[in-house]
Amino acid sequence: MTTIEILREWMATELKSKVRELAPADSLLEAGVLDSMAIVKLISFLEDRFGVQLTDDEFDPDNFETLTAIEALVEKKRAT
């Protein structure tokens, strides 16, 4: 599975969101997929699933706007 597929599956199952209807570049924030509690869950998932550790300044809406943006964040963190 690609990172985007993993993210989409997790959001559909854990957040019970309609993320499957969204394209990778669609806004997760405007679609209401990631509210303030969901983002806490998501960060915990990213840290566990991909073995990355996010810093305070990476808790930035631009990093979570779309599936593509989250994928880029994960790839950047895994590369460091």
Add this chain to the structure above:
Amino acid sequence: MDFSLTEAQEALRKSITEFSIKELGGDMRAREKGGTFFRDGWDRCAAFGIQGLPMPTEYGGTGESIVECMIAMQALGATCDDSGLLFTLSSHMWTCEIPILLFGSAAQKERWLPPMIRGEIIGCHAMSEPGSGSDAFSLRTLATKVDGGYRITGGKTFISNAPIAGIFLVFATVNPKKGWAGVTGFLVERDNPGLTVGQPLDKMGLKTSPTSEIHLEDCFVQGDAILGKIGGGSAIFNAEMEWERSCLFAAHLGAMQRQLDVCVAYAKDRKQFGQTIGSFQAISHKIADMRVRIEIGELLLHKVAWAKAKGQRAPMESAIAKLVVSEAYVASSLDAIQIHGGYGFMTEVGVERDLRDAIGGRLYSGTSEIQRNIIASLLGL
């Protein structure tokens, strides 16, 4: 694993203890009755360097890590019975100075941090609104982009330090459709004509820490008033909460130690049925429980501080620590009253004040219920 304080940490604890005993006393009952902020105490703290503890030396601080800040706040809590003063210090340091330090531009840091460290300007943090408390990011205060900056309109409530503050960290949304991702921090000066500060609110406890509503009506701020970036309010909020949940609640641990010392002394002195009451297990077990709560709270808070000092996020650990310490402070305050019997119920003895101050701790910085929600969320529930 080493649980001991270093020589430098022990020296810091000792110097703050001596300072607090010497300079932060006075007639607490009178101040509480009048709801009077201890301005002299505030100024003495600034002269000693408290407000600059976590701030870099280039701005006039002493650059202590979060571990040292926690040790300092615990020492203050153990020796200063003006919990309102310590609460005002905490609001200023953890939720205004720290956000400016972590997210501010060079110009913002240069402008605001030195006078805040010197105690000349008091900071406050304006997040809560009449319609958004626990659901903080559903706030309605709106920041609209205009030529040269933003116009902010909305109302905030329960704003600690507002009546005495010179700088307000105001959270507003630039895009309500984006929820938490639209929330942005703005630094608003007190003399901004669009900002109105309400009358101090009368509270159950922490009466010497002034709190009020604020109103923003077409409050114009230039673009350089944005703290961090547009939509970056949640990053600020999460970072500062981890500081507050460590350091403010370290002051509570100190207060619990003060309660314990008072209760032990009373239990050794007070006699009933021909014996000191401390010889009755009904009393001694309560005191033992008070000591156990301090030990657990200290271990939890030190773990949060340790993680933060290493640059790690600690959302689970800080939620657990905040939950446990705030609930423990209430439990120990109730025990302290029960141990003192009728005397504990009398305001002139001062034991009951801790209970009134402690209850607020289960509400601010995220209620106990919200801490449990965070913990459950992080467990994938």
